[in-house]
Structure formats: structure tokens, C-alpha cells
Amino acid sequence: xxxRILTSVENTVIVAAFATMTVxxxxxxxxxxxxxxxLAFTTEIVVNLAVLLTMVGAAAGVRLGSHPSFDLLPSVSKxxxxxxxxxxxxxxxxSFFLLFLWLGWEMxxxxxxQGRVTPALGVPQWIFSMALPVGAALGxxxxxxxxxxxxxxxxxxxxxxx
Amino acid sequence: MIELILVGSFLILVCVGIxxxxxxxxxxxxTILYASGTHAxxxxxxxxxxxMSSETLLAIPFFILAGVIMELTGISTRLVELxxxxxxxxxxxxxxTAIIAALLFAAISGSGPATVAALGAVLIPAxxxxxxxxxxxxxxxxxAGGMGIVIPPSIAFIVFAVVASDHQRVSISRLFMxxxxxxxxxxxxxxxxxxxxxxxxxxxxxxxxxNVSKGLGRLGLGASSPSAASGxxxxxxxxxxxxxxxxxxxxxxxxxVDPDAEVGNRSRRAPxxxxxxxxxxxxxxxxxxxxxxxxxxxxxxxxTESAAVASIYALLVGLLTNRELKFGxxxxxxxxxxxxxxxxxxxxxxxxxxxxxxxxNQIAARVSDALLSLTESTLLLILLINLILLIAGMFLxxxxxxxxxxxxxxxxxxxxxxxITTIGVMMTINLALGLVTPPVGVxxxxxxxxxxxxxxxxxRGIWPFLLxxxxxxxxxxxxxxxxxxxxxxxxA
Amino acid sequence: xxxxxxDGEESYTWDFTVTTSENSTWYEAAELFADRLNEDSxxxxxxxxxxxxxLSGGDPATGVEQLMNGDKAFSYNSTIIYDGxxxxxxxxxxxxxxxxxxxxxxxxEASAGDAYAELSREIGVEMLGFGESGFRQLTTTDTAVTTxxxxxxxxxxxxxxxxxxxxxxxxxxxxxxxxxxxVYTSLETGTIDGQENPYDVIYxxxxxxxxxxxxxxxxxxxxxxxxMNADLYESLSExxxxxxxxxxxxxxxxxxxxxxxxxxxxxxxxxxxMEVVELSEDQVExxxxxxxPVYDTHEDDWTEDxxxxxxxx
Ligand code: NA
Ligand code: NA
Numbered sequence: 001x002x003x004r005i006l007t008s009v010e011n012t013v014i015v016a017a018f019a020t021m022t023v024x025x026x027x028x029x030x031x032x033x034x035x036x037x038x039l040a041f042t043t044e045i046v047v048n049l050a051v052l053l054t055m056v057g058a059a060a061g062v063r064l065g066s067h068p069s070f071d072l073l074p075s076v077s078k079x080x081x082x083x084x085x086x087x088x089x090x091x092x093x094x095s096f097f098l099l100f101l102w103l104g105w106e107m108x109x110x111x112x113x114q115g116r117v118t119p120a121l122g123v124p125q126w127i128f129s130m131a132l133p134v135g136a137a138l139g140x141x142x143x144x145x146x147x148x149x150x151x152x153x154x155x156x157x158x159x160x161x162x
Numbered sequence: 163m164i165e166l167i168l169v170g171s172f173l174i175l176v177c178v179g180i181x182x183x184x185x186x187x188x189x190x191x192x193t194i195l196y197a198s199g200t201h202a203x204x205x206x207x208x209x210x211x212x213x214m215s216s217e218t219l220l221a222i223p224f225f226i227l228a229g230v231i232m233e234l235t236g237i238s239t240r241l242v243e244l245x246x247x248x249x250x251x252x253x254x255x256x257x258x259t260a261i262i263a264a265l266l267f268a269a270i271s272g273s274g275p276a277t278v279a280a281l282g283a284v285l286i287p288a289x290x291x292x293x294x295x296x297x298x299x300x301x302x303x304x305x306a307g308g309m310g311i312v313i314p315p316s317i318a319f320i321v322f323a324v325v326a327s328d329h330q331r332v333s334i335s336r337l338f339m340x341x342x343x344x345x346x347x348x349x350x351x352x353x354x355x356x357x358x359x360x361x362x363x364x365x366x367x368x369x370x371x372x373n374v375s376k377g378l379g380r381l382g383l384g385a386s387s388p389s390a391a392s393g394x395x396x397x398x399x400x401x402x403x404x405x406x407x408x409x410x411x412x413x414x415x416x417x418x419v420d421p422d423a424e425v426g427n428r429s430r431r432a433p434x435x436x437x438x439x440x441x442x443x444x445x446x447x448x449x450x451x452x453x454x455x456x457x458x459x460x461x462x463x464x465x466t467e468s469a470a471v472a473s474i475y476a477l478l479v480g481l482l483t484n485r486e487l488k489f490g491x492x493x494x495x496x497x498x499x500x501x502x503x504x505x506x507x508x509x510x511x512x513x514x515x516x517x518x519x520x521x522x523n524q525i526a527a528r529v530s531d532a533l534l535s536l537t538e539s540t541l542l543l544i545l546l547i548n549l550i551l552l553i554a555g556m557f558l559x560x561x562x563x564x565x566x567x568x569x570x571x572x573x574x575x576x577x578x579x580x581x582i583t584t585i586g587v588m589m590t591i592n593l594a595l596g597l598v599t600p601p602v603g604v605x606x607x608x609x610x611x612x613x614x615x616x617x618x619x620x621x622r623g624i625w626p627f628l629l630x631x632x633x634x635x636x637x638x639x640x641x642x643x644x645x646x647x648x649x650x651x652x653x654a
Numbered sequence: 655x656x657x658x659x660x661d662g663e664e665s666y667t668w669d670f671t672v673t674t675s676e677n678s679t680w681y682e683a684a685e686l687f688a689d690r691l692n693e694d695s696x697x698x699x700x701x702x703x704x705x706x707x708x709l710s711g712g713d714p715a716t717g718v719e720q721l722m723n724g725d726k727a728f729s730y731n732s733t734i735i736y737d738g739x740x741x742x743x744x745x746x747x748x749x750x751x752x753x754x755x756x757x758x759x760x761x762x763e764a765s766a767g768d769a770y771a772e773l774s775r776e777i778g779v780e781m782l783g784f785g786e787s788g789f790r791q792l793t794t795t796d797t798a799v800t801t802x803x804x805x806x807x808x809x810x811x812x813x814x815x816x817x818x819x820x821x822x823x824x825x826x827x828x829x830x831x832x833x834x835x836x837v838y839t840s841l842e843t844g845t846i847d848g849q850e851n852p853y854d855v856i857y858x859x860x861x862x863x864x865x866x867x868x869x870x871x872x873x874x875x876x877x878x879x880x881x882m883n884a885d886l887y888e889s890l891s892e893x894x895x896x897x898x899x900x901x902x903x904x905x906x907x908x909x910x911x912x913x914x915x916x917x918x919x920x921x922x923x924x925x926x927x928m929e930v931v932e933l934s935e936d937q938v939e940x941x942x943x944x945x946x947p948v949y950d951t952h953e954d955d956w957t958e959d960x961x962x963x964x965x966x967x
Contacts, residue, residue, distance in 0.1 A: 057504020067181035333839035461844025
């Protein structure tokens with residue numbers, strides 16, 4: 001249940017961010033020729049949404065197991081060795097996201113205190129920077145989930161083949 | 163010592179099977195901790211945020227989005243059909259069809275494996291029917307797919323321009339133009355190889371609708387689950403670079419593989435009426451490079467804008483020509499493209515942190531001094547650098563390799579008197595060949611699974627194509643006009 | 655990082671970033687600063703210089719944040735970049751504030767320098783004086799710009815600062831904050847119609863190859879803060895602080911001198927490829943009036959004290 005809610009949150013953020021980016025950036029091109037609207041506002045929205053898209057998409061990538069890797073060792077190994085390798089991959093992925101959860105949170109709170117605002121929109125920068133800790137938190141959860149489910153699947157496969 | 167920790171920890175993490183993005187981020191963090199302590203980690207989040215929010219790199223998600231939509235709307239099949247109608251009757255016409263279709267598709271897509279998956283399903287079985295061995299059919303498609311990152315648009319060139327700008331400014335538009343002639347040369351070289359390959363009839367056991375994902379799973383090299391696109395929730399075992407195409411194969415809607423698109427069954431030229439019909443059907447696809455390159459060189463868009471415009475165009479074409487591309491389809495398009503582009507952009511983010519460590523510890527200067535002191539001979543040094551790049555290409559994708567190697571190698575190459583445009587094209591061809599070299603040859607893996615042969619068997623067929631590619635690489639390396647001619651002519 | 659020394663005196667290795675390339679006066683001054691520090695400290699102070707904001711992936715605003723947070727020791731950054739982090743910093747960039755370099759220099763000497771030192775300390779930066787990027791000029795592709803009407807609907811690239819966006823909006827142009835790395839190509843292909851920068855940037859980026867017109871209007875004075883992380887500065891002995899102050903003064907003086915000396919040559923060379931228009935008093939007056947609303951928008955941001963401090967005598 002928790003997993004399904006998380007998945008639909010991920011997908012909704014990805015679709016909303018990406019679709020908005022595409023439409024707004026396209027409108028940017030149109031506006032330059034037809035409307036002479038402000039390009040700076042739209043660019044600022046799009047580049048900051050790109051960070052949100054990347055972080056949440058990276059978390060979804062962990063769920064789907066689709067981050068490029070050189071997985072010769074895990075794929076040829078069996079039994080305990082395989083379990084250890086899967087755990088190592090999950091632990092490293094988790095450490096990556098925990099590290100950037102912490103660093104992203106530090107950056108966000110510094111910006112909150114310092115009061116930096118974006119040049120065109122005048123929006124506080126920390127709001128956009130939240131994408132870093134939020135996405136990293138999602139990624140951390142996904143790393144743990146993926147680790148456990150892969151160990152379970154490896155064990156099932158082992159049983160089936162015995 | 164710092165160099166050793168940075169490179170060593172990265173290699174260890176990668177070999178354990180940890181995704182490249184996370185390996186890069188972690189080895190950068192480990193090196194920072196070792197060299198300067200916890201407080202020195204603080205800039206990491208800012209460096210990563212800046213790289214993810216770069217307007218130039220925004221072209222990456224947009225080009226990926228355009229590619230996913232166009233795949234979905236069956237544009238690739240129509241390009242094969244057009245090429246077949248035009249040249250299919252020639253001796254070795256089918257190989258030529260494959261090359262031309264790949265060139266056309268490369269002008270739409272920025273990615274190598276996508277090209278293989280899109281064209282291979284139709285062309286590999288056809289080639290095998292025409293007497294090519296499976297390993298050669300797979301290798302032809304895999305190498306042709308490598309042109310995808312040399313022919314514009316190309317994510318590789320975008321990343322190169324961004325990373326190289328620290329050393330010398332080079333515009334993406336110029337690199338795009340510079341890739342055209344070398345890309346066509348690669349196509350020509352692969353065609354010549356295909357022409358002289360031995361042919362005999364072999365039993366065909368595959369069909370055009372093969373499930374790519376299943377094939378990969380069987381190889382034990384991992385693929386994402388069928389829920390990839392629909393946002394399902396079963397994480398799959400194995401994590402591999404080929405998953406991009408696996409995911410792609412799955413989102414293809416039912417009517418995209420055209421039953422009429424069977425190719426290579428003619429001995430005479432197709433009637434003009436048929437050619438015209440195929441041309442009309444292919445026009446929506448053929449217009450994409452016109453929009454992208456015409457838009458950039460006509461002064462209408464920046465490269466990033468051209469990617470967004472191509473996405474919107476592809477969406478409109480999709481909505482008009484594919485009735486199933488309704489709301490549900492759109493949802494799939496954005497989730498799939500979103501995950502695919504995040505996969506690259508998180509590498510970009512982690513790799514810029516890696517590059518930050520290289521810069522802040524003055525590693526680049528030490529490496530270039532060491533390289534330059536190896537030998538007086540410019541020729542040997544350039545060959546050595548090509549070797550380094552080829553080895554990197556055996557293991558890494560172009561984005562990671564550029565972030566790792568551009569800061570180290572570009573200053574040396576500039577020092578040796580090469581121009582930045584030739585350097586960009588040379589490095590990109592190296593990494594394009596990396597797409598078909600074992601142990602990590604993503605294109606070869608995809609093509610092999612379509613041909614239903616083992617990865618090992620597929621690699622046995624690649625050598626003639628790899629040799630042909632190396633010839634082109636040497637030509638491009640030592641004849642700067644091949645890269646610079648067209649952009650200079652167009653004033654790009 | 656820093657570490658102990660045989661004599662019991664601390665020795666240091668510090669990073670220094672500049673926004674521009676290795677060929678710039680900024681970089682040259684940073685090198686002079688590094689040499690002087692090294693000499694005067696008997697090798698205890700070592701500086702690594704990084705061009706092109708290499709430590710922040712080319713992003714200058716992130717670069718200033720790093721300086722504030724103590725992630726690096728020194729930088730040369732324009733007040734326009736600081737403005738992206740704290741909107742008070744653009745007070746000295748107010749349009750048509752100074753009529754020439756002498757006036758700017760006198761004001762900095764009299765009041766603005768101290769005001770900016772205090773302001774910088776509030777955000778964790780010890781200001782070691784001003785360098786100078788110079789007066790900013792306008793280049794355009796096809797249109798010679800001599801009146802605000804000429805700018806109608808032209809797409810002009812400006813730095814990422816609300817002040818500059820507002821100025822060009824008031825003039826009727828379409829300002830955009832494109833990454834500088836894309837500016838040359840975009841000018842060439844016609845995606846943007848113009849940009850504004852000091853001579854040095856225009857010249858060293860070869861913009862005369864893709865721009866037909868140069869409007870000399872000296873509309874914004876652009877000083878460079880030689881900044882040091884304040885906590886780091888405080889942590890040093892008084893003698894070491896003095897060494898740094900002396901080196902900074904020398905580097906700044908050298909940078910300003912070089913920048914002004916080069917400007918004349920650069921303008922001469924630029925005028926070979928471009929139509930150069932130097933605006934008359936009356937023409938400038940017209941632009942000044944058109945930009946008047948910008949003062950109303952930004953005066954509150956600048957604060958009364960600071961705005962007072964940057965006014966010429
Ligand atoms: Na391409
Ligand atoms: Na490879």
C-alpha cells in the first residue's frame with residue numbers, strides 16, 4: 001500500500017514536472033516571436049523543475065532497477081555471494097542518497113537563513129533546492145526496498161533451481 | 163595518492179555492480195573526505211544542483227522525450243520502409259537499407275541503443291533471411307546504431323560542449339554540424355564491410371515482435387520489468403545499461419510494428435508510386451531533423467529549444483496519427499522519458515561532482531604533465547589518448563566518460579595542436595565504438611537479444627565493423643577538415 | 655586545508671576562483687595576489703587559482719555561496735553576482751550612477767567602499783577591496799541603438815539579476831538570462847539580438863564577429879569584490895591579515911590599471927569590425943529617463959543608507 005502510494009506520487013511528480021517543462025519551454029520559443037513575453041521567468045521555472053524531475057526520476061530508476069551499471073559480478077554469482085553483492089549495491093545506493101539528503105538539507109536550510117531569491121521570479125531559492133533532499137529521501141527508501149526485494153527474488157530463484 | 167583513491171574507489175564500486183552514477187558520486191565523496199575532511203563536502207550539493215539546472219543540458223530530457231514519442235508512433239518502421247523501397251533491390255540492398263534507415267533515425271534520436279531497438283526488430287530478421295549470419299546481422303545493426311551519437315542531434319556532443327567549455331568554448335551547433343560528415347563516413351565504412359561479409363542461409367528462429375526485455379533477462383544481464391513504463395512496483399533483479407531499450411520495447415503500442423513493413427523481399431526497384439507512398443508515410447519523421455537542424459541554423463532556436471520544439475511536434479504528430487496515444491499513452495510517455503532522462507541527468511550530476519574533485523585537487527594538470535612527459539611524439543600521444551578513450555568506451559557510457567576524461571585529456575590534445583571541434587568528434591566516435599565493444603557493449607547486447615544469440619556470439623561478429631570504425635576514427639583524428647569543413651562552410 | 659609548520663606558524667593552501675578565463679585581468683590579478691602572498695609569508699600561504707568558476711560548475715552565484723559558506727577562501731565576483739544572493743548589492747550598479755571612472759573611484763574611496771565592506775561582512779565575506787570589470791556597454795546584431803525605441807522587442811541577454819531584467823523590461827526589450835556559454839552561438843544564429851557587458855568580455859569572447867553594433871553608453875558601473883571568507887579571515891593572526899590586505903591592495907590596483915589600459919585598445923579593435931556609437935549627453939538623458947522607474951522598484955531593496963553611500967559627491 002505504502003509502496004503504491006509512493007509510486008503514484010513519484011509518477012505524478014515526474015509527469016507534472018516534465019509536462020510543465022515541455023509546455024512552458026515551448027511557450028518560451030513561441031512568446032519570443034509572437035508575444036514578446038518575459039523569457040527569464042519561464043526559463044527559471046523550467047531549469048528548477050529539471051532538478052526535481054532528475055531527483056524524483058532517479059528514485060524511480062532505483063525502484064525499476066534501471067540505472068546503468070556494470071553488473072557482470074552480480075549476474076554470474078550465486079547463493080551467499082550474490083546476496084552479499086546485492087546488499088552491497090543497495091547499501092551503496094542508500095549511502096549515496098543519504099549523503100545527498102544530508103548535504104541537500106544543509107544547503108536548503110542555509111539558503112533559507114540567507115534569504116537568497118531567484119532573479120526573475122523572486123521566489124526563495126530554498127523552495128527549489130528542496131528538490132534535492134526530497135528526491136534523495138525518496139531514493140533512499142527505494143534503495144532499501146530494492147535491496148530487500150532483490151535478495152528475496154534471488155532466494156526464490158535459487159529454490160526453484162534446486 | 164588522491165588520484166589513486168578517486169580512480170581506485172570508482173573502479174571498485176563499479177565492478178561490484180553499483181550503478182555508475184552512484185559509484186561516481188560516492189568515490190568523489192570518499193576522495194573529498196580523504197583529502198580535506200567532512201566540511202569540504204559542503205559544496206557538493208551546490209555543484210550538483212548547478213549541473214542539474216543548466217539550461218544547456220536541459221536539451222537532454224527534451225531530446226529523450228522526443229525520441230520516446232517518435233518510437234511510440236512507429237516513425238522508425240516507416241523510415242526502414244522508405245529506405246527499403248529506394249535501395250532494397252540492389253545487391254546488398256538490405257544492408258544499405260539498414261545503414262540509410264539508421265542514418266535517418268540517428269538524425270532524430272540522440273541515443274545509440276534506441277536506434278538499434280527501433281530498427282533491429284524489423285531489419286535483423288530480414289538480414290538473416292537474406293543469408294547474413296545472425297552475429298553479422300546483429301553486429302551491423304549494433305554498429306549502425308553507434309552513428310546515433312555522431313550524427314546530430316547528439317546528447318554526447320551537448321555534454322562535450324558543456325564539459326569542454328572550461329578549456330575552450332565550442333558551440334553545440336558547431337559540434338552538431340561537425341558530426342555529419344564523420345557520421346556518414348561511419349555509415350559508408352559499415353556498408354562496405356557488410357557488402358563483403360560471407361553469406362549463407364541459416365535457420366531463422368526469431369520474429370519481428372520479439373520481446374527485447376525477455377531476451378535480455380535470459381542473458382542474465384538484467385532488464386527492467388514490464389512495469390517500467392506503467393509505473394508498476396516490482397523492482398527487478400539486475401541493473402543494466404540496456405534497460406533503456408528494454409523499457410522502450412515495452413511501451414511500444416500495438417500498431418507500431420507495421421505488418422506491411424516486411425522488407426528485403428524484392429529483386430527489382432519498387433514502382434515510383436510505392437516509393438512516393440513510403441515517402442509520404444515517412445515525412446512526419448523526416449521533418450524532425452529539418453525542424454531541429456533548420457531551427458538551430460536558421461537562428462530560430464537554441465539547441466535546447468529545438469529539443470523542446472521537436473518534443474511538442476512529435477506529440478502533435480503522435481496525437482494525429484496514433485489514436486491510442488490518448489491520456490494513458492501520454493502518461494506512459496512522460497514517465498518513461500522522465501525516468502530515462504533522470505538516469506542520464508543523475509550521472510551528469512554525480513559526474514560533475516567527480517569533475518569538481520579533479521579540478522579542485524589540480525589532478526588534471528598533473529595528469530596532463532605526466533602524459534606529455536611520456537613521449538615527444540605528437541603522433542604517439544594522440545594514438546595513446548585514442549587507446550585510453552577506447553578502453554573507457556569498453557566500460558562506460560559517453561556521458562560518464564566525458565566528465566571523467568575531458569578535463570584530463572582535452573588540455574593535452576589542445577597542447578598537441580588539435581582543434582576543439584576535431585577533438586569533440588574524435589572523442590565521440592571513440593565512445594560510439596564503445597557502444598559495441600565488450601564487456602559493456604549496450605548496442606551489441608540489444609542487437610544480440612533481438613537476433614536471439616548469446617552476447618558472446620554477438621561479440622564474435624563485431625570485429626570487422628569495429629575495424630572499419632577504427633579506420634574512420636583515424637581519418638577523423640588526422641584530417642581536421644572532415645569535422646571542420648561543414649561547420650566552416652555554414653559559418654557555424 | 656591548513657596544517658602546522660616547522661616554526662610553529664600555520665601554513666595554508668587556499669582556493670581562489672574567478673568568473674572569467676585565464677586570459678583575463680581578473681586571473682592575472684589573482685596570480686599576482688598568489689605570488690605576493692607566497693613571497694610575503696615565506697611560502698606558508700599557497701593559492702590555487704581556478705578560472706571560469708570551475709569549482710561551481712561554471713555557475714557564479716553558487717560560487718559566491720561557496721565563499722560565504724567557507725567552502726573556498728577567495729574569489730573575484732561582480733557585485734551583480736552578489737545581487738543574485740542579496741538584492742542590496744546592486745546599489746552601486748544603479749543605471750547612470752557615475753559619469754566616469756574618476757567619479758566612481760572617488761565615491762568608492764569616500765563612502766561606497768566602507769559600505770560594501772560592511773555589507774559583505776553581513777553575509778560572511780571579508781571584502782579585500784574592489785577590482786573593476788568596468789562600464790557595461792551594449793552590443794546588437796542589426797539595429798544601431800541610440801534611443802529606447804531602438805530596443806523595442808529586441809531579445810537582449812542580461813546577467814541573472816532582477817535589476818537588469820527590470821532595466822531592459824522598462825526599455826521595452828525582451829531580456830533573457832541565458833547562460834553566457836551559449837551567447838556567442840545564439841547571437842550568431844539570431845536567437846538573441848544583443849547583449850551587454852564591459853569591453854573586456856565583449857572583446858575576449860569575440861562578440862565583434864557576430865555583432866554589428868556597439869553602443870557606448872556607460873550605463874552601469876561594474877565593480878569586482880575581492881572577497882575572502884570572513885570566518886577564515888578572522889581566524890588568522892593580525893600579521894597574516896596584514897599580508898593578505900597588502901597583497902589584495904596591490905592585486906586590485908593592478909587589475910584596475912590593466913582593465914582600463916586594455917579598454918582603449920579593445921575599443922579601437924572592436925571599432926574595426928563594428929559600428930560604434932558613443933551616445934551624446936542628450937541621448938543618455940533619454941535612456942536615463944526611461945530607466946527612472948527602476949529606481950522606484952529597487953530603492954527599497956538597496957536600503958537608504960547604502961543608496962546614500964554610493965551617490966557621487
Ligand atoms: Na543523433
Ligand atoms: Na563498450
